Amino acid sequence: MNRLPTYIASLLLVFVLGAYLCTFQVRSSEVAILKSAGRPVGDAITEPGLQFRWPWPIQSVVKYDNRKRVLEDRTEETSTRDGKNVILTTYTVWRIVDPRKFHEKHPVEEQGVKALRSEVQTVKNAEFGQRDYSELVSLRPTAIGGDADTATADSLRAIEAAVLARLKARTADSGVEILAFGIKRLGLPQGVTNSIFDSMKAAQERKANTYTKEGEALAQKITSEAEAARQRILSAVSLRVSKIENEGQQKVSSYYKEFEEHPELRIFLDNLAAMKRAFATRTTLIFDTTGLPFSVFLPQGRDAILQGQGVPDLAMPRDARGTAVGEGDDARTVERSGDRNEAESGDAASPEDATKPG
Template identity: 35%
Template sequence: MKKNLLTIVVSALLAAIFVLILFVFQVRQSEVAVVTRFGRPVRTQSEPGAFFRLPPGIESVYKLDQRIQSLEDPFTETLTADNNNLLTTVYVGWRISDAAAFFPKFKGGSVIDAERNLKEVVTQAKAAVVGKHPLSDFVNANPKDLKFDAIENEIKAILQEKIAANNSGIRIEYLGIKKIGLPESVTQAVFDRMTADRKKLADKLESEGLAEAQKIRSSADREAAQKISVAEGEARRIKGEGDAVAASYLPVFEQNPDLARVLLESEALETTLKERSILIFDSRTSPFNLLTGSFTNKLSK
C-alpha cells in the first residue's frame, strides 16, 4: 500500500513538472521574451518572472538578451573633405529597445544578423561624416582644433536616424572613434604639415616675446631719460642758486681782492687737510704760505 502511494506521489510530481515545462516559461531580469503563435509574434514579456503559455506546436518562446551589446566596424579607409585618405574604426554600444519590432526584422531575433546589418549602417554613417571634415579635424598639432566629439555626435545622429527609419527595434547607447590611422602615402605629408604648424606657432611666440621685450626696453629707456632730465634740471637749479650767491659776494671781493684771495686759499687749505695727511710743500706756494705767518704779517702792515 505504501509502495503504491509513493508511486502515485512521484507520478503526480512528474506530471506537474511536465505540465510546467509545457505551459510555463520563465523570464530573467536581463531578458525579454517573444511569444509566437503558429510562427507569428503575439506578445512580448520583459518583466522577470514565470508566465503561462500554450504548449509547443501552438506557441513558442524566444528569449532575447536586452543588455547592451558592443561591436566595432571594420578599420576602413575613407576620403576626407580635403581629399586625404583616413583609416578609422568606430565602436558602438546598442541594445534591443523594441523586441516586437526586432524579432521579425532579424529572423528568429538573431543578434548575429542584427550586428551584421548594424555594421553596414555604421560604416555608411561614418563615411558620410568623415567626408564632411578636413584631415585637420582628426590629426592636428593643436589639440584644441581636434573635433572628435562633434564627429562622433554626427555619426551617432545619422545612425539613429537610419535605425528609426528601418524600424529595427534597436537603440544606440554610445558611439566613439576607437582608432584612426594614415596610409603611408599621406603620413609624410601630414608630418610635414604638423612640423610647419609647430614652426608657425613657435615663430608667433618668438615674435610676441620680442615685441614684449622691445616694449619693456622702450619703457625703461623712457623712464631713464625722464630721470636724467629731472636730475639735469635739478643740477641747473642748484648751479643757478650757487651762481646767484657767488654774484652777491662779488662786489665785496672786488672792493678787497686780498681778502677774497685769503678766503679762497683758506678754503683750499681746509679741503686739503680734511683727512690726516703728511704733506711736503714749498711754504712760499699758495695757499700753504698761510701757515708760515709771513702772509698775515704782510696783511697787518
C-alpha cells in the same frame, strides 16, 4: 496497498514532468516568442511570469534579452571627404523591441548582432566621408573650452545625430531600436599627426615672430620716449645749472670786490683754507715754517699780519736791509734780530774810516 505510495510518487513525477514540458518562465528582462513547426505563432510575450505551451516538439520557445545593449565597434581608419584619415572607435546603444521581426530576419541572435555591426560601419563610413577633416580636428591651438574646441565638439555631435537618424531608418523593420550612437575615441594616424604638429609648430612660430616684432617696436618706442625725456631733463638741468652759475659768479664778483679792498684778508683766508686741507685727515706733516703758508707760526709772520703786511715768505732771500730781493721799495719786510745787529754795526763808522780821504 503497499503499491499506493509508488503510484502517488509516479503521478507526481508525471505531473512535474508535464508541467516542465508545458510551461516556461519569462523574466522581466526578457521577451519570448512561441514557435510551431519552426515558425513564430501569435504575438511576442513581453509580460514576465509563468507561461503555457504545448510540449516539444509541438511548440518551442525562443527568448531574447530586451535590455539596452552597447555595441562597441572595433577601432579602424575612416577617410574624410578631403582625403584625410582618422582613427575611430564608436559605440551604439540598441535593444530588441519586436522579437518576432528580429527572429524572422535573424533566426540566430549572433547573426542579428553581426548584421547590426555591419549597418553601423556602413552608415558611419558614409557619414564621415561627407565631412571635411577640419570639422573633426581643430588645427588652431586654443585653451580648453575655447571657440575652436566648441566648434569641433558641435561638429562631432552633429555627426553623431546624423548617424543615429540613418541607423534608425535602416533598422526600422528589423525588430531592433537604436537608442544612441556616439564617438568613443577619435585619433589620427602617425603620418597625419606629424603633419598636424608641423602645421601647429609653423603657426606658433609665425605668432612668436609677430609678438617679437611687436615687442621690438614697443621697446624702440619706449627707448625713444625715454631718450627724449632724458634730453628734456638735461636741457632743463643745464639751464638751471647755468642760472645757478651766473648767480654764483655774481656773488663771487661781490666777494672779489671785498677782497680787492682788503687783500690781506683774502691771503689770510687762502692760507687757512690750505691748512684745513692739509689737516683734513689724520696725517703727520713735517714742514718748514719759513715758507708759506706756515710762516704764521713764527713771531715774524704773526707780527707782519698784525701790521697789515700779509703773511711773509721768510724763505725768500733778503738783501742787507732785510728787504726781499726783487720786491723794491714796496716789498714787505720782517726784521730779524741778526739782521738788525748787522745793520747797526754797518751804519757806525770807525775812526780810521773817518780819517781816510774820500
